[in-house]
Every structure is written in C-alpha cells, then in structure tokens.
Amino acid sequence: MTERDDAGWDYRSVAPDWVSPDVDLRTDVAHSARVYDYVLGGKDNFPADRAAAGEFVKSLPNLSTSMRANRNFMVRTARVLAAKHGIRQFLDIGTGLPTAPNLHEVAQKVAPESRIVYVDNDPIVLVHARALLTSTPEGRTAYLDADLHNPEGILESEQLRETLDLSQPVAVSLIAIVHFIADDTVVQDLIDRIMRPLPAGSVLALSTTTADSAPEEVHAGEAAYKANGIPLIARDKSTVERFFHEMELLDPGVVLVHHWHPDDEAAALDDAHVYMYGGVARKP
C-alpha cells in the first residue's frame, strides 16, 4: 500500500533510518494522533482518519474548538512554567504530530537553554520527529519512540538520560493522552511511577476529556470514538483532581482548559464548546 497523506508524502520514502521497515503504519485505520492533526488543520492524515473525524464531529460539533483550546493550554502551561516557575526541563508524553508552535519552541523562546524530551508511540509521529528536533544551540531536544505504559523505560532511556538531568526539576506533560486509558487506577499508577522518581519542584501538566461541560455531546462522542477503534474516556472534575493526589495544584486548579491562565482567545470561549479539563501541579 502507498502510504501517502494529503501533502503527498509517501511515508516509506521519507521515513528516517530509525523507523524500522517492519513497522506497520496502519494508515488504513483511524489513529488518534492523525485525527487530532486533521481536526487542527494539519496535513499528516489519511482517509480513515478524516472519515472518523467526520463521524466524531457529528456528535461533537465543537471538537475543533475544543482541540484548539487544548493545544493552546499546552502552549500556555509551557510558557508559564518556563517564565514564572523557572522550569528548564520538559518531558512531553503523547506529543502528537508536530504542530506550530511545538512545546520546545514555546519553552526555548522564554529560555533558550531549555531541554525537552518528546515521547509518543505512534510510528507516524516518529516519522515526523525531525520537526521536533530543531532545538536552539543552547538547549536540546530528543525524541523517544515509547509507550506511557512503560514509565521506567522512558525515564531510563538513553535519549532521556542524555537530554535531561533528573536531579533537577522536570515538567512532565500528559496533554490529551490519559483519556485513551479507561481504568483510573492504571492512569494513577502510571502518573505515580513517572512523578515519584523526579525531584521536588517537578511539575505535572495534564489535560483530559470531560463530559461535564457538554454531557450529551461528549457521551455520544465517546461512543463514536469507540466505534472507530479509539477508546476514549470522559472523566469528571474530582476524578481528574485525584490524579494530582501527591502534588500541590497550582492556581487555578483543575478547570476547563481555556480557564487556565487564559489569554484573550481562551477568555472568549464558551464553556459548552470545550470538552477538556486541565491542571498543573507541583511536587513538594
């Protein structure tokens, strides 16, 4: 099968050396990273992703507004953590396809020496990882093809150890990823296994789907995602707050993502159009 996306890329011909020819890119089925890319207006998606996105939007008419609000939450958290909390190291798990601005561009604009490790388990994100490796000379970025379900493998990887100093605080971001894990206890265990080895002053920034703001739409959306082979779980506020249980939530706590340190664009959004909670907490 030719694996071409809208931009005319043949994935096999552009795949960097580090992508094994045995990796099956499965462009014939919808994938969360590519659906997200499509809804955000990107080009790295395939007919199956676009068909699925069309189904999701029938249930979730404000999906693109919500996804954009989520992406902008990532941008604001990175900026605030770099500018106001002095964070210089970032571990972004569930990075997604490169979308301007990427996290390292935000952090390095504030502090060029910032170091960022990106992690995703989608081979198509891996193919595009070069766009994430455009660090400033003073800083550094690395990409790791790995799974959130293996926190020890991430923390012990060569790429991470060569990039981050784990004796210094790290901001971990889990942005729009834990809603693909149905079991709350599994999510909690993974968060704890990532955060416990990190030093005091480390931070967790997390966003995840909720039905609190638009219950009918989001419950229908969950069913549409599942029907397309993508398990998606909406969570209420107290469940999301519990994920930060061993940490101190920074102001304003867990809120719909557009309420977290809003800029003008975020402040103008309607709550019913945003299906994501977000929060940032600091390890004492």
Ligand SMILES: C[S@@+](CC[C@H](N)C(=O)[O-])C[C@H]1O[C@@H](n2cnc3c(N)ncnc32)[C@H](O)[C@@H]1O
């Ligand atoms: C909806 S996208 C979010 C992208 C980005 N964090 C953002 O919010 O703009 C979710 C990403 O998480 C990745 N992902 C899902 N489950 C994962 C897992 N278990 N381990 C690593 N990455 C995962 C997907 O491949 C996808 O790129």
